[in-house]
Amino acid sequence: MADPHSHPPAHGTSYDVTKDADTPGGLFAVYLVVLLLFATTFFVSSSGVLGRYALFVQLAIATVQAGVVAYYFMHLRQGDRVVTLTALASVFWTLILFVLFMSDYMTRHRVVTG
Amino acid sequence: MTPTANPRVQGVPGLTPPPPEPPPASPNYLENGTSLWSWLSTVDHKRIGILYLLTISAVFVLGGVAAGLVRLNLVTYNSGILSEDAYNRAFTAHGVLMLFFFLIPAVPAVLGNFLIPMMIGAKDLAFPKLNLASWYVFLVGLVFGAWAILNGGIDTGWTLYPPYSTRGSQSSVVPGVVGVFVSGFSSIMTGLNILVTVHKMRAPGMTWGRLPLFVWSLYATSLIQLLGTPVVAITLILLGVERVTGEGIFDPAIGGDPVLFQHLFWFYSHPAVYIMILPGFGVVSEVITCFSRKNIFGYHAVAWSSMGIAVVGFLLWAHHMFVAGISYYSALLFSFLSMLVAVPSAIKVFNWTATLYRGSITFQAPMLFVIGFIILFTVGGVTGLFLATLGTDIHLHDTYFVVAHFHFVMVGGMVLGYMAGLHFWWPKMTGRMYSDWWSRVSAAIIIVGFFLTFVPQFYIGYHGIPRRYPNYPPEFQIYHVLSTAGASILGLGYLIPALYLPLSLFYGEKAGANPWSATGLEWASPSPPPVFNFDEERMPVVVCGPYEYALGIDQLGRGLPEPPGPGGAEGPAGRAGVTGPAGPMQKETEVVG
């Protein structure tokens, strides 16, 4: 778990913030992808073709959208490992909450007999 | 002192002699501005630690008074002193103050704030202004809490379960909820600051495997603060909205499930007990190595068990709800997961015990508190397993057995851990030594008083006396009287440090940089430390693990000064050649990191 920032570089080492500035074209492409996904979820849900799987499809699309936003707009792709770890930790802990909640709410009405 | 006079250096040739006493810092952090404003506007993590210390000490007194009222009332079996309603408000005040405003900030915000940057060799925490903001936010939360109490108090218990808290209760639930909500932000700020600092600001050479275990435990604590607290925040918002508007998602009248509140509440509040206890584990690891003059046994096991507790601690909250009507299958799962958390806790206790084995133990006050901690925590932990077991929990749920169990962990464990840490680092924080004799007396009184208070509660709980009731059958009066007597002794025990610690500021002997002959980086700096913790021209560079007592070197690779305690040939230092670390123990030297 070596951390590059715990060892300060020697004085005078240049640190160029312009180096990884985004290109406008790339950002527009990401923007269009997110918009397109939104259009998909909007029209597919309105048409009702998804039936009872609507919730899962919608949530899957939203997750992809959020992932794209996080990776490109929020610069997760440039972040150091611990930033990625933080993002994953928040997802993991939310999953803990959901899974263990469901362990109660999906089995609450099953009565043990005998 | 010549290098060869140090027995440890004698046993290990080629090591550097102990460094000369560093010159006193000028100005030290206490002298850098003495006006009230210089304190209220400080961004120095050490001063903010002191501000927190003063604040939570006041809360501790208030919470203690509430506990005193509860205990006095229970001397008679028919609620002789307080009205039944006042009794409800008294135990709620005790719970809310002690948990949210004392135990949660106790070690992280006082000792953690003060020590984390020093221990990792940084000049300050990563976000000094955020750190100061956290104290002000805490005060705002406290003001709301005080408002709730002065405005008649809250009668729901600290757990605030609906529908009583949203519909039935006529007490100041809303200000109390706001107070807890706001103080949660201060907890998040402290945790976030510590996490970023540990990740990004470690001194050169301070690898993860060389972090003091106090830092590891605070890291784990901060993780829980960061990921758990927001869930209770949204829960309290939902509760507050429901109480104010009269309709909400926990309302059974519209199909809502009050048990859902308990799920959300305990998702935070169960891990919160690890926020309270984990820092205590860290203190124990620091103190026990120093006063045994030994390397910690199983560094990585102790470090990773902290992380294990932080993660597994999130998987078992519903053991508070076994009789609340949750699904049987779910209860079974949570019961199993609850047992699981005993594993990392036991790993720690075994490793501490193994650290004591054949150590040159001295019994100054921090060590006495730590030994008390280990014994009381073990009792508290083992009785926790009774409650994690589905069958026995049906009998023991909401009885005094539960009360005794968590007081063994929270007071017997955490408050003793806090006292140990305070006594251990007091010379560093203030530059003064306190009375050795009085501090030992106080530790002994606290431990005896504690046992007397809570052992009878195990008994009456096992016999079915429910908690939170002001009345009980007369034949149990003797146990309640014993418990109240114990609480009085406990109170006396806390009163003594409240006298000798402040007095030491004026009359105490001046402490050197390293009065306990400990190895951490914080001891390399003069006492009290300078504003930016270290000599800024020579920031520390770490060369070895945190507990090289067997080698007799600190984390900078320098020799250690003569340890305190009974001097001469009778003292542990004099006996070092026979039983001490530099003698037969040498082979157990493990350079970690």
Next chain:
Amino acid sequence: MSASTHAHSPVLKHHFNDLGQQHASERLGMWMFLATEVLFFGGVFGAYTCYRLWYPAEFELASSHLNKTFAGINTVLLITSSLTMTLAIRAAKLGDRAGLYRNLLLTFALGAAFMVIKGFEYAEDLHEHIVPGASFGGEIAADTAKHGLDAGKVRLFLCFYYVMTGIHGIHILVGLGVILWLVGQTYIGAIPPENYSTVECASLYWHLVDAIWLFLMPLLYLARGAVHYGH
């Protein structure tokens, strides 16, 4: 101007060794704050999921009465504001002050438009009695009765609707305040390229609030998937 910086930049705070460490710390701190936000919303999403599983018909019916047009426009506005916010970081990194102004103000305008539309939507909901509590009534109540569903559980959904969009709205308002502050900082010249991370941190927050909306939109407005109500 050259954006390469040295150890003694005026932006560098005393307790950091260099700007790389400072920026990494600020970014990590912001991400950790976002993790708390995820768990904060995660709590109420978890609660929503429990009830949605228990009462699917009522939740879908209630959802179908909300105004999808307003919500759809709002979604587009927020996604666009995320783009302009990211362009603002680029401008800050390159030292393009005019671009920074332009993109910050655009982001502000888009966010403000979101809130205005949200306001109209709330007004319409109130007018049509799409509210929990005693004022519940109108068309949604009639529709509930027509399908033989439980009005209480429809109101339960509406509790979620108001709490979730309300908390999200508060986050947007905070974000708008932060953007205004950034505009002020740009004006006094406090955001040279080596201080771009201030814009980056604000943008991280803004994107998260945007991403939360991307989940709120299908859960609240597009829940009607099964078409048929009833058990």
